[in-house]
Amino acid sequence: MIRISERLRRLPGYPLAEIPGIKRRLIEAGVDVIDLGAGDNDTPPPGEVVAAMNEALADPANSKYGFQLGHAEYRRAAARYLARRFGHEFDPMTELLPLIGSKEGLAHLPFGLVDPGEVVVLPEPGYQAYLGGAVLSGAEPFVYPLVADNGFLLELDRVPPAVLDRTRLVYLNYPNNPTAAIAPLDYLTRTVNECRARGIVLAYDNAYCDLTFDDYRAPSIFDVPGARDVAVEFFSLSKSFSMTGWRIGFAVANAPLIAALSKIKSYLDTGPFLAIQQAGAVALDQAERLVEPIRAELERRRDAGVAALARAGFSVTTPKAAMYLWVPLPEGVASAKFTRFALEEHGVVTLPGSGFGPAGEGYFRIALTVGAGRLTEAIERLGTALAEFTTRATAGAA
Numbered sequence: 470m471i472r473i474s475e476r477l478r479r480l481p482g483y484p485l486a487e488i489p490g491i492k493r494r495l496i497e498a499g500v501d502v503i504d505l506g507a508g509d510n511d512t513p514p515p516g517e518v519v520a521a522m523n524e525a526l527a528d529p530a531n532s533k534y535g536f537q538l539g540h541a542e543y544r545r546a547a548a549r550y551l552a553r554r555f556g557h558e559f560d561p562m563t564e565l566l567p568l569i570g571s572k573e574g575l576a577h578l579p580f581g582l583v584d585p586g587e588v589v590v591l592p593e594p595g596y597q598a599y600l601g602g603a604v605l606s607g608a609e610p611f612v613y614p615l616v617a618d619n620g621f622l623l624e625l626d627r628v629p630p631a632v633l634d635r636t637r638l639v640y641l642n643y644p645n646n647p648t649a650a651i652a653p654l655d656y657l658t659r660t661v662n663e664c665r666a667r668g669i670v671l672a673y674d675n676a677y678c679d680l681t682f683d684d685y686r687a688p689s690i691f692d693v694p695g696a697r698d699v700a701v702e703f704f705s706l707s708k709s710f711s712m713t714g715w716r717i718g719f720a721v722a723n724a725p726l727i728a729a730l731s732k733i734k735s736y737l738d739t740g741p742f743l744a745i746q747q748a749g750a751v752a753l754d755q756a757e758r759l760v761e762p763i764r765a766e767l768e769r770r771r772d773a774g775v776a777a778l779a780r781a782g783f784s785v786t787t788p789k790a791a792m793y794l795w796v797p798l799p800e801g802v803a804s805a806k807f808t809r810f811a812l813e814e815h816g817v818v819t820l821p822g823s824g825f826g827p828a829g830e831g832y833f834r835i836a837l838t839v840g841a842g843r844l845t846e847a848i849e850r851l852g853t854a855l856a857e858f859t860t861r862a863t864a865g866a867a
Contacts, residue, residue, distance in 0.1 A: 476604055476607070477605075479604050480600070480604055481600075488812070492504065500816045502812075502818065503816060503846065503850070504818040505817060505818055505835045505836050505839065506819060507836060508646065508708065508792055508838065509836070510711045510713070510763065510792065510837075510838050512762075512763055513711060515711075517752075518751055518759070519748075521747065521750075522744060522745065522748035524747075525745075528747075531742075531743040534739045535739060535742070535743045536735070536739055537566065537734055537735050538740070539567035539740045539741060539743070539746050540567070540743050541561075542747065542750045543746035543749050543750045545561045546749070546750035546753040547704070547721070548560070549753070549754065550754070551721060553756075554679075554689075555688075555689040555691065555692065559721050564721060564722060564723060564724055565721045565727065566719060566720045566721075566727050567717070567741050567746055568703070568717070568719055568734075569718075569741045570707060570717060571705040571707075571718035571720070572596075573734075574730060574734075575596070575598045575602060575674055575703055576598040577733050577737065578602060578638065578670075578701065578733075579602045579603050579608050580602070581729035581730055581733040582637055582638050582670050582729060583603070583608040583638050584607070584608075584637075586607075586608075586609060587608055587635055587636070588608065588609050588633075588636040589602075589603035589608045589636070589640070590610075590613055590623070590625070590628060590632075590639040591610055591639070592613055592615050592623045592642065593612045593614055593615065593829065594615060594648065594822060594825030594826050594828055594829030595646075595647075597825070600612075603638075611636070613627075614828035615650075615828060620650055621648040622650070622652060622656055623639070623641060625663045626659075626663065633667060633669075636667070637669060638671075638672060639660075639670075639671055639672070640674065641660065641672070641673050641674065641690075642673075642675075643657075643675075644677040644678070644680070644681065644687055644789075645677075645791065646676070647820070649788030651685065651789055652688075657692070657693050658694075661690070661693045661695055661700065662695070664700075665695055669699065670699055671690065671696070671700040671701070672701050673690035673701065673702045674703050675687070676703065676718075678709075679709045679760045679764065680709060680763075680767055680790060680791055681789060682771060683789055687790055690702050691721075697722075698723070700722060701721070701726050701730070702721050703719075704719055705718035706749055706752055706753070708792060709756070709760045709763065709764075710752050710760065711763055712749075712752070715745050715749075716741065717745050717749045767792050767837050769841055770837040771787070771788065773841035773842075774794050774835060775787050775794065777844065777848035778796060781848050781849060781852025782852055782856075783796050783797070783855075785797070792837045792838070793835065793837065794835040794837070795822075796832060796833050796834070796835060798822075799859065800831075802831075802855070802858065802859065803821075803823075803830070804822040804823045804830055804832060804833050808820065808833050810857075811850070811851055811854040815853060816850065817847045819833045819834060819851070835847075
């Protein structure tokens with residue numbers, strides 16, 4: 470009998486795993502399904518980037534292996550973007566690395582930095598790639614529960630000292646998925662200082678840095694003095710440019726950290742498709758202009774969603790960034806049961822907070838992936854679903 474590894478058994482089911490099958494079954498039955506599950510925006514990629522991709526596909530050189538060096542112009546465009554956006558200069562050849570989407574880089578990083586038995590600190594609720602990378606690399610994950618009372622911030626001084634003594638890597642993600650929380654600069658400063666004092670590498674997932682609202686501007690971790698000693702920052706073109714399926718991103722850090730990640734990846738992949746890197750360079754060089762319509766549309770959806778949630782009887786904090794609404798449920802309402810009910814009985818896909826780890830229980834996540842009108846309709850259905858769900862639960866208890 471084939472045996473599955475203990476590492477794999479330690480991983481929970483992925484929160485999106487069963488939804489496509491249920492969604493397909495409902496659609497085949499004629500149900501009008503509104504999908505607010507995956508963070509996969511319905512707006513198309515910028516036309517300029519699609520045109521650049523078509524041009525790149527016609528060049529046979531782009532069908533060759535890219536290896537970890539990748540497309541030099543993509544590296545340079547990423548470095549130019551960082552200089553414009555944050556004012557930070559990085560060597561595009563030694564301090565920057567193309568990724569097949571930031572997810573794989575985030576998950577692969579522990580393989581190069583953490584030995585079995587050493588600790589990776591990660592947030593919960595959080596992106597499951599952090600847990601996957603920690604467990605599959607043989608590290609010991611320490612799950613830090615994020616709570617609303619302190620702004621969903623991961624505070625290293627609240628981690629037991631004996632755990633911190635064995636910690637080699639910590640993941641942070643602000644603007645945050647799934648909570649949409651943002652991190653003040655003073656928080657980032659004390660976190661960097663703690664990592665420097667203890668020799669901990671800080672993996673900073675900045676996938677949503679350009680999707681900000683109400684004049685808020687998300688920082689880079691490298692805005693903090695001394696962060697170059699310990700931090701690796703991850704960027705993605707997926708959300709900002711509506712290019713989720715293209716799988717293109719990059720990491721930036723000091724040369725030794727980039728070299729470590731590059732070495733790991735050299736054993737696991739041969740780099741992103743060169744044509745996508747060539748098109749990605751066009752996106753990054755025009756980021757300010759190309760992202761703005763997408764950002765503005767998400768802000769309109771956020772406003773419509775928050776208003777609709779209030780009318781439907783939900784209470785939610787208006788987020789300043791990202792593309793999610795993190796919605797509290799009434800006490801005693803299990804998130805997985807509610808979201809399954811909302812999908813099967815009312816045709817609305819959302820994600821249960823428990824799908825992001827036990828600390829996410831009591832919430833569900835809405836992704837702002839459809840226009841304001843459809844979003845409002847979906848939330849009206851969710852309000853009806855909650856009323857029916859709680860009525861049935863009360864009747865069952867009686």
